[in-house]
Amino acid sequence: MPTVKSKQTTEKLSHLNNLIEKLNAFSADNYWDLGKFLVERFIPAALKEGIFGDEALKTITSAPGFKFPYSMLKQCQQFYTYYPDVEKRLLPEIFYFDLATKVDDSAKRREYEKIAIDRKWTISDLRKKIHDDELARRMDEKTKYGFDLKEKNFWSFEAADPRFGKPNYKGRIPGQVVANLLFYYTNQGAYIVDPFAGSGTLGDIVDIVQIFKDRKYKLYDIEPSDERIVRNNILQTGIPEQTASVDYVFLDPPSEFFPQTSDSAFTASAAKADTMLKLKGVVRESARILKKCGRVSIIIEPTIVGLELIDFPGEVASLMKEFDLKQIGKVYMPRRSDSSKASRFGGEKSLTSEIREILTFEKL
DSSP: OOOHHHHHHHHHHHTTHHHHHHHHTSOTTOHHHHHHHIIIIIHHHHHHTTOOHHHHHHHHTTSTTOOOOHHHHHHHHHHHHHOTTGGGSSSOHHHHHHHHHHOOOHHHHHHHHHHHHHTTOOHHHHHHHHHHHHHHHHHHHHHHHSSOOOOSSBOOOSSOOTTSSOTTOTTOOOHHHHHHHHHHHOOTTOEEEETTOTTTHHHHHHHHOGGGTTOEEEEEESSOSSTTEEEOOHHHHOOOSOTTOEEEEEEOOOGGGSOOTTOTTOOHHHHHHHHHHHHHHHHHHHHHHEEEEEEEEEEEOOEEETTEEEOHHHHHHHHHHHTTEEEEEEEEEEOOTTSOOSOEETTEEOOOOOEEEEEEEEEO
C-alpha cells in the first residue's frame, strides 16, 4: 500500500505531467540535451512543488511508460551540470560524458581533458587512462591499508590474498572479504569471535594487517587447522564466550549447513526447516555474547531446491530481528568456487544461486 508521503509526491508530480511527457520524448542517446532539460526546466519546476531533485528523478522513473532509468537521468544531470558549455569545448561530446560520469574530482577532470587534447586521444585512450588510474589508486589504497579496500557493496576478488588462510582449504573465502568487514564494522580494540574459523583467515588478517593489530580475536572450529583455533561444535555447546563480552562476530557457516540441490531426501520445506534450526542456534549464541551495539556479519545465499527458492538471506534477516539485531549492512559477492553446480532434483532441472550476501546486524 502506498505511503502518505509517496501519495503526496505522486500528486505533486501530476502537476508536472507536461514536462514529464516532454522528458520521455527525448532520444535515449541525447545525453546533454536531456541533462539540460532536467537541470533548467524539470528540476526547478519540481522544486516549486516541494520535490527535491533526486526524489523527483526516482519517482518519475517508476511511472508507467517512462523509458529512462534513474541512473541514466542522474548521469545526464551530471553531464550538463559539469559541462553546460560542451559545444564550445575542443573534444567530442562523448569525452565529456565519460569525464562527468566516471571522474568525481573536478581538478582531475580538467587534467584528463588537457592531456586528451594535447595527445590527441581517442575515447578509448581516455577510458583506458581513467581505468588504469583507478587501478593505481586501489593499489595505493592497498598499500595504505594492507589490503584491497572496497568502496561499493559488490566485493569480487580475482584471487584470494595468499597471506590469509591456507591454500586449497575447502570453503576458504578470500581474506580480503574479512578484511573489508573488519575495516567497516569494527573499531580499535575490538574483541572479535569467529565460530567457523576454518583455515584461520580472520586470525591471519589481524596478525598481519597493521591497522588491525589492536584487535583481539578468538577462533573456534569443529576441526581446528592450527593451534590458534579452539575445537568447538557450536551446534552442541554454543560459543564458549561470556554473555555481552564480544564486539564483533563473523559467521561463515559451512556448506553442510545448507541443503544441496542434488539431495532428493529433502523437500524445500524440510530443507528450510533443517537449516533454519541450525542457524537459529548460531544467531541466538551470537546475540548472547555480543555487547550492546556489537555487530555480527553472516555470509548467506539463497538456495533453490528443485524449482523452489529458499530465501535464506531474508529468513536470516527475520531471525536476527527476533534477537534484537538490527540490519545495518548488505554486501553482494560471487558464490564459492567449490559450491555444487546446477543439478537435477526430483527429475527437474534446477538453478543455483551465483551470488552470496553478507548481511551485517547491530545489537540494540
